[in-house]
Amino acid sequence: RAKADGRGTLRFFEAAMDQELEHRRRLEGRLRHAVKNKEMSVHFQPLVDSETHYPKSFEALVRWTDEELGPVSPAEFIPVAESAGLIIQIGELVMEAACRTAASWPLPINVSVNLSPVQFKRPGLVGLVQRILKNTGLPGSRLELEITESTLIENRDEVLSTLNQLRELGVKIAMDDFGTGYSSLGYLQSFPFDKLKIDRVFVTDVETSDQKASIVRAVVAMGHSLSMRVVAEGVETEAQAALLDRLECDELQGFYFSRPLPEPAVLDFLDPFVKASAAPKS
Numbered sequence: 001r002a003k004a005d006g007r008g009t010l011r012f013f014e015a016a017m018d019q020e021l022e023h024r025r026r027l028e029g030r031l032r033h034a035v036k037n038k039e040m041s042v043h044f045q046p047l048v049d050s051e052t053h054y055p056k057s058f059e060a061l062v063r064w065t066d067e068e069l070g071p072v073s074p075a076e077f078i079p080v081a082e083s084a085g086l087i088i089q090i091g092e093l094v095m096e097a098a099c100r101t102a103a104s105w106p107l108p109i110n111v112s113v114n115l116s117p118v119q120f121k122r123p124g125l126v127g128l129v130q131r132i133l134k135n136t137g138l139p140g141s142r143l144e145l146e147i148t149e150s151t152l153i154e155n156r157d158e159v160l161s162t163l164n165q166l167r168e169l170g171v172k173i174a175m176d177d178f179g180t181g182y183s184s185l186g187y188l189q190s191f192p193f194d195k196l197k198i199d200r201v202f203v204t205d206v207e208t209s210d211q212k213a214s215i216v217r218a219v220v221a222m223g224h225s226l227s228m229r230v231v232a233e234g235v236e237t238e239a240q241a242a243l244l245d246r247l248e249c250d251e252l253q254g255f256y257f258s259r260p261l262p263e264p265a266v267l268d269f270l271d272p273f274v275k276a277s278a279a280p281k282s
């Protein structure tokens, strides 16, 4: 009996794996089609000053709606794009679009772009960033690049050299999803980050969990002692925003302030700030 159950379970898993593989193949095919036809777009989510709620930068987030599959989340297709090598073209497209768009904003607000470890490893990344800055006219100091801990695991010296070359262009480096990856602490002092983004898991329930609040407080203290700005991701409520400000996070990002927005909606979002900066001082 146990044996029969075991075999049934195995067959069930095999069927599930076949289905998974099939889905992945289909996704990869559609992704190739989308990259060839440049069907991806970029949305922008503001990061605001935690005290004034004034926008400091926008994070560029890739968006894709396939004819057959409908909207597909980057959490689903980025890993497939990485293993299929398509992330190189997607990453270039996103960076170019992000920098071009940011260069046209009515206020000199920064833009941040996520970098996949696969992109980061490729020789020529620094040249690519340099070329995009030149072509779009965006000053390097207005570009932030977000990397995750997985980028830092191998080839420490090469990674460090690439980060330093990027910083020579004036570009800022942010550690994304902090606290969810591997070691963390050693990385913080070995690599030159300008910014630390505390992952959403520590922000969810921060207002009701003393433990989470303690973790945030400790990460902020650590980040500040290493001269980094500290950002909280995934802020969804007013209570979280107020507490994270009291915990001395520098910037906040999340649905409470705004969902990721298409380009025209970014201009609407900025409009009151443009008006405020143009108003005569009284």
Ligand code: C2E
Binding pocket: 045, 060, 061, 062, 073, 074, 075, 078, 091, 094, 114, 115, 116, 146, 176, 177, 200, 233, 234, 235, 236, 253, 254, 255, 256, 260
């Ligand atoms: P991430 O870089 O950590 O980006 C933040 C994600 O959290 C975004 O999901 C954003 O929409 C979501 N988010 C923001 N505020 C809130 C909130 O208050 N609550 C909740 N529940 N979620 C919030 P998105 O756009 O689906 O992207 C998921 C991940 O996919 C990103 O995580 C990033 O790792 C990756 N990704 C997105 N765009 C790109 C890209 O252009 N290149 C690369 N390499 N990766 C990208």
Ligand code: MG
Binding pocket: 059, 114, 146, 176
């Ligand atoms: Mg990010």
Ligand code: MG
Binding pocket: 176, 177, 197, 199, 233
């Ligand atoms: Mg993140």
Ligand code: MG
Binding pocket: 177, 199, 200, 233
């Ligand atoms: Mg995240």
